[in-house]
Amino acid sequence: MIKTKPASLLAVAAVIAGLALAQTSANFGGPNDPGAQSANRGTGVTIINPANDPNGFTAFFQDGLDRFQEIETVSNSANVGLGPRFNSNQCSSCHAQPAIGGSGVAVNPQFRFVQNGVAPSNTMPSFITANGPTREARFPFFFNSNGGVNTSAPNGGVEDLFTVTGRPDAGTCNLAQPNFAEAEAANNVIFRIPTPVFGAGLIENLDDSTLLKNQAANLQNNFGIAGTFNRNGNDGTITRFGWKAQNKSLHIFAGEAYNVEMGISNELFPQDRPLPEEDQLGTGLPANCMNLGGIGYPEDTSNPNLTPNAAVLDDVSAFANFMRFLAPPPTGGVVLNGVPVSAQSISTGKSVFSSIGCATCHNPSPGTTQVSDFVPALSNAPVPAFSDLEIHNMGTGLADNVSQGSAGGDQFRTAPLWGLGQRIFLLHDGRTTNLVNAIQAHASHGSEATNVVQNFFNLSPNLHQDVLNFLRSL
Amino acid sequence: MRFRFLCFLIVLVSSVSSPVRGQGVQNKVPSGVILIKGAWSSASDSVTPVPEGGSVANDLFSDQYFGITYPLPPGWAEKYKGPPPSDSGRYVLAQLSPGEASRGFDRASISIAAQDMFFTPVPAANPTELINYMRDHLQADYKVEVPPRQIKMADRSFTLFGYWSPVAQLHWYVVAIQIRCHTVQIVLTNSDTKLLEGLMQGMNKMKLPSQASSTGGAGGGAVPVCIKDFARDENMIARVNPVFNEHRFNPVPVRIIIDKEGKVKHIHFLSAFTDQAKAITDALGQWRFKPYRRDGQPFEVETGILFGRPPPPTAPLATVNRRF
Numbered sequence: 099m100i101k102t103k104p105a106s107l108l109a110v111a112a113v114i115a116g117l118a119l120a121q122t123s124a125n126f127g128g129p130n131d132p133g134a135q136s137a138n139r140g141t142g143v144t145i146i147n148p149a150n151d152p153n154g155f156t157a158f159f160q161d162g163l164d165r166f167q168e169i170e171t172v173s174n175s176a177n178v179g180l181g182p183r184f185n186s187n188q189c190s191s192c193h194a195q196p197a198i199g200g201s202g203v204a205v206n207p208q209f210r211f212v213q214n215g216v217a218p219s220n221t222m223p224s225f226i227t228a229n230g231p232t233r234e235a236r237f238p239f240f241f242n243s244n245g246g247v248n249t250s251a252p253n254g255g256v257e258d259l260f261t262v263t264g265r266p267d268a269g270t271c272n273l274a275q276p277n278f279a280e281a282e283a284a285n286n287v288i289f290r291i292p293t294p295v296f297g298a299g300l301i302e303n304l305d306d307s308t309l310l311k312n313q314a315a316n317l318q319n320n321f322g323i324a325g326t327f328n329r330n331g332n333d334g335t336i337t338r339f340g341w342k343a344q345n346k347s348l349h350i351f352a353g354e355a356y357n358v359e360m361g362i363s364n365e366l367f368p369q370d371r372p373l374p375e376e377d378q379l380g381t382g383l384p385a386n387c388m389n390l391g392g393i394g395y396p397e398d399t400s401n402p403n404l405t406p407n408a409a410v411l412d413d414v415s416a417f418a419n420f421m422r423f424l425a426p427p428p429t430g431g432v433v434l435n436g437v438p439v440s441a442q443s444i445s446t447g448k449s450v451f452s453s454i455g456c457a458t459c460h461n462p463s464p465g466t467t468q469v470s471d472f473v474p475a476l477s478n479a480p481v482p483a484f485s486d487l488e489i490h491n492m493g494t495g496l497a498d499n500v501s502q503g504s505a506g507g508d509q510f511r512t513a514p515l516w517g518l519g520q521r522i523f524l525l526h527d528g529r530t531t532n533l534v535n536a537i538q539a540h541a542s543h544g545s546e547a548t549n550v551v552q553n554f555f556n557l558s559p560n561l562h563q564d565v566l567n568f569l570r571s572l
Numbered sequence: 573m574r575f576r577f578l579c580f581l582i583v584l585v586s587s588v589s590s591p592v593r594g595q596g597v598q599n600k601v602p603s604g605v606i607l608i609k610g611a612w613s614s615a616s617d618s619v620t621p622v623p624e625g626g627s628v629a630n631d632l633f634s635d636q637y638f639g640i641t642y643p644l645p646p647g648w649a650e651k652y653k654g655p656p657p658s659d660s661g662r663y664v665l666a667q668l669s670p671g672e673a674s675r676g677f678d679r680a681s682i683s684i685a686a687q688d689m690f691f692t693p694v695p696a697a698n699p700t701e702l703i704n705y706m707r708d709h710l711q712a713d714y715k716v717e718v719p720p721r722q723i724k725m726a727d728r729s730f731t732l733f734g735y736w737s738p739v740a741q742l743h744w745y746v747v748a749i750q751i752r753c754h755t756v757q758i759v760l761t762n763s764d765t766k767l768l769e770g771l772m773q774g775m776n777k778m779k780l781p782s783q784a785s786s787t788g789g790a791g792g793g794a795v796p797v798c799i800k801d802f803a804r805d806e807n808m809i810a811r812v813n814p815v816f817n818e819h820r821f822n823p824v825p826v827r828i829i830i831d832k833e834g835k836v837k838h839i840h841f842l843s844a845f846t847d848q849a850k851a852i853t854d855a856l857g858q859w860r861f862k863p864y865r866r867d868g869q870p871f872e873v874e875t876g877i878l879f880g881r882p883p884p885p886t887a888p889l890a891t892v893n894r895r896f
Contacts, residue, residue, distance in 0.1 A: 238601065238607075238608065239601060239607075246599055247599065247600065247601055249601060249607050252608055254608070283600075284599065284600050284601060285600045285601040285602075285603060286600075286601045314693060317660055317662075317693055317694075318693075318694055318705070318706065318709065320683070320685070320706075320744060320746060320757070320759045321683075322654055322655065322662075322664040322667070322683060322685060324655075324658030324659075324660055324662040326611075326658070326659055326822065329821045329822075331819065334819075334821035334881070446739060449713065449739040449740075450737075450739055450740045452711070452713050453713040453714070453737035453739055453740040453742070454737070454740050454742065489610075490655075491655040491656060493652070493655070494604040494605065494606060495604075497606045499601070499606065499607050499608045500608065501608050501610065504610055504611070504820065504821070504822060504845075505610055506606070506608055506609045506610025506611070506612070507606055507607060507608030507609060507610075508606045508609070508610075509610050541651075541652055542604075542652055543604070543652050543653045544606060544652075544653060544654070544655050544656065545652065545655060546655045546664075548651075548652045548654070548667050549664075549667055549681065549683050552667070552669055552681045552761075553681070553740075553742065553761060556679040556680065556681065556742065556761065556762075556763065557679075557740060557741075557742075558741065558763075561740060561741070
């Protein structure tokens with residue numbers, strides 16, 4: 099079985115171990131969130147059985163994993179194309195907890211970008227902190243030229259945190275960062291954290307009818323829950339990746355991220371990306387910030403002259419393969435205050451999780467996959483994602499006023515809970531590290547989850563703890 | 573005089589140099605407000621009551637559309653309003669829970685919901701059938717505690733169904749009644765069945781319309797007669813299809829009220845994007861029905877029409893087992 103390379107330094111490991119200590123909710127005061135579990139559960143390996151890989155995709159997984167860790171530069175290296183705007187210079191710097199392909203780590207690599215030369219002449223946004231979540235930022239609305247926020251002009255696009263200004267490999271390109279301070283003052287900025295991609299191939303290989311049947315089976319509930327699907331604008335089929343389920347396939351997901359988060363144009367997104375307001379104003383990027391890699395567009399392409407087979411692929415295809423062939427995160431034991439919790443507690447928590455209605459959205463499995471032309475491991479496989487992949491109205495407390503596809507500003511995809519046990523930052527914006535606070539945030543005006551959250555808080559303290567123990571076992 | 577002139581000048585200069593503060597221009601995005609909506613509910617006027625227009629005020633839940641008033645148990649309140657109506661016709665009208673000072677009820681909740689029977693994905697024609705369907709498809713997590721039966725509450729006939737979760741130690745009592753072709757469900761949740769029965773006793777103070785019942789509730793009298801699928805060819809004089817400019821894929825359930833002359837007088841979108849609502853409104857304005865008569869008298873009719881993509885398939889007959 100292919101293993102990922104060790105991703106964390108000793109310091110990071112120590113922080114993660116510290117986080118495995120119980121976190122008592124400030125609001126709740128009783129049951130304790132066991133915290134992100136630090137034991138090695140074997141997360142981050144491939145789903146492919148090398149002994150049953152008739153098409154030879156194991157090598158493609160390894161190649162994708164290697165490229166996922168490459169450090170991108172603007173020019174003068176083997177991996178050019180970074181910028182002119184970016185949120186990070188390496189896929190695995192954001193997607194690394196608890197293993198490569200995961201979510202954000204405890205010590206935010208973005209916080210060092212100014213001092214370590216990745217973004218030397220930049221100002222660190224105030225919302226990027228040393229031990230806070232790795233983030234991207236969006237402005238829900240455009241600003242007028244006089245600085246007022248125009249709530250009749252929706253924006254919602256990613257406002258990259260950093261520019262290549264001051265980098266020795268960036269020529270004369272001199273770009274200003276977005277005015278994050280102004281946006282914060284105007285309450286016009288929202289955040290997203292990296293979404294983990296373990297098990298993504300299984301999610302990709304669920305056909306629409308399976309998801310629709312699952313939806314129908316769960317519509318008749320007494321919890322007030324009635325989700326719907328986000329859909330591809332071209333053919334109406336169900337989309338499923340991203341915080342709002344806005345992307346159809348891992349290929350699109352990877353291509354968009356490469357272009358938006360790292361500024362690298364590719365075969366799916368062939369142009370360098372201006373900020374949303376630069377597009378709106380018709381200015382685009384200045385000429386001296388174009389083609390900084392010197393190789394033309396798109397900056398990432400297939401490589402017909404390379405060997406072996408995997409090397410021919412463009413980076414985006416390699417990333418898609420990496421994500422597609424990542425195994426779902428295994429469940430594991432839970433340690434609370436230094437003591438392992440009992441299997442009985444986890445089992446009881448599992449049952450209660452379903453009884454009180456959490457599983458109406460966080461389905462243990464929405465179905466089994468269709469037959470895969472890639473690898474047998476993706477064929478007719480269960481998908482223990484704990485998500486229906488639907489979008490739900492989550493109320494004013496979680497709304498970010500960003501629409502994506504047919505998902506409105508308060509609608510989010512049910513976040514898959516597999517791997518939750520080892521996640522540090524929770525919810526779409528990483529606002530909390532405490533499970534109880536995350537559960538509480540599901541209740542607000544206009545949320546479908548309010549009744550279920552009420553049921554959770556109506557449980558006895560022992561059952562609360564059982565549910566939390568179960569969640570951290572995922 | 574000079575001072576007044578200066579004040580005038582100041583006001584004049586301010587109004588000329590300030591940017592046009594039209595709709596949407598603000599200094600700060602308001603917190604806790606959903607400004608960017610997906611498919612949402614809306615209506616052609618703000619005067620005609622709609623199901624989701626109910627509210628809790630002065631310890632009283634009232635919903636003018638359904639004609640319900642319900643005095644909350646002492647110390648209870650609605651902390652959060654429910655979600656918008658779903659594209660399958662599901663409403664959350666109120667979510668009630670005890671306040672901090674309420675003893676004994678601290679692990680309880682009351683949810684008042686409604687299912688539009690014109691759009692339910694379940695093969696049920698009335699609340700009794702809906703409740704029976706619920707019993708027949710109860711998940712393995714629950715045990716039936718009170719098999720479906722008819723009860724009298726607030727001088728009306730309800731269908732009652734009770735089930736519980738042995739592992740969560742929570743009980744659910746569901747009482748359902750039909751009003752204007754909706755199944756209105758009140759779901760009471762508590763860890764103690766005696767307290768649930770006490771809450772149900774309190775529901776006798778509810779006021780309901782005279783037509784409300786467990787198998788009736790088809791309107792008439794002060795409200796339109798509700799008729800499923802009334803917009804059939806044999807009832808139509810003129811019909812125009814809406815022209816949608818954007819290609820979307822969501823179901824758009826719509827309720828309309830037709831006046832005694834056969835014109836559409838009120839449109840209620842349970843779930844629609846703005847452009848869909850406009851296109852449908854433009855079309856419905858041109859529809860003409862044959863006036864509906866009973867015993868020679870014309871009546872207003874309320875009916876449902878589904879535009880857009882059909883809803884999900886009907887839930888399968890086999891019980892859904894969500895055990896891991």
